[in-house]
Amino acid sequence: MATHQYYQPSMATNVPSKAPAPAGLYPVGRVAASPADFSDSSTTGGSRTTGYSANTSSYSGSINGDYESSAMSGVDIVDMLNDRVHSSFDPMPLDRGLETQAQTSGHLNAKQQELLELQALAQRRLKGVRSSFNEGLKAARETKRDLEWTSRRVSALKAKAEKAHPEEYRRATSKYAFDDDF
Template sequence: MTPAYGNSAYSATSSSYAGSASGDYDSTSSANGVDMQEYMQDRFNGAFDPLPLDRTLAVQAQTSGLLNAKHRELQDLQALAQQRLARSRARLAEGYQDAKEVKRDLEWTQKRV
């Protein structure tokens, strides 16, 4: 007996398998007359509660927004700190230049006095 894999699903021969009268498998109903797809969908709907997932997604979106805002604030503060550092370096260089001039002036004055 070789299995036949034609239009007749689950049949071992072209006639029937295990006493099945039609040889075709009806996917919409089982032996008890229950629609398995509907039954599984009802079970899934009963087992799966989307509210915690929705709350988690909302919290994640809020956290992401706060994180992005803090990141932008940090970038602004970093840019401000870099500007202040550049100004401080310029003032320090100017102070060194002024100190050199004062030292030169003092040395010149000491030579003249």
């Protein structure tokens, strides 16, 4: 069996219900009433009043009678609530916050663009440095190869000169001493 929530109205009304309720209590959400009726005759002087009518005359009379008596006294509840909300809410701090947020976002986007440009520049420079390094490495290898060839060629000529002219070679080496390790 389903459990039901009940409320007790301040005034007794006849509201049909599907489940039997204890005396004086009615299930919430099962009130049978017609929807609110809005008509041109129910609005006066810019204020909105609802011509809500329920099936029971005492219910309709108590709600409409209380509201109509307050509306008749010249107090517009909607305008009064709007005035209170507008007087209690100051949009200036919110506007300043939005302005600060927009400026900060703009600065952040500008810095991000600047960072991307600097990153692209660094990539281009790195590419150039790598190319220069590779060219330098290639030149160093060629130079080393040329030096090794020259060293072998000088050693071969020295050996040939020593064999062909041993006496002149010995006198030249004693007169001009040089380091062999070079």
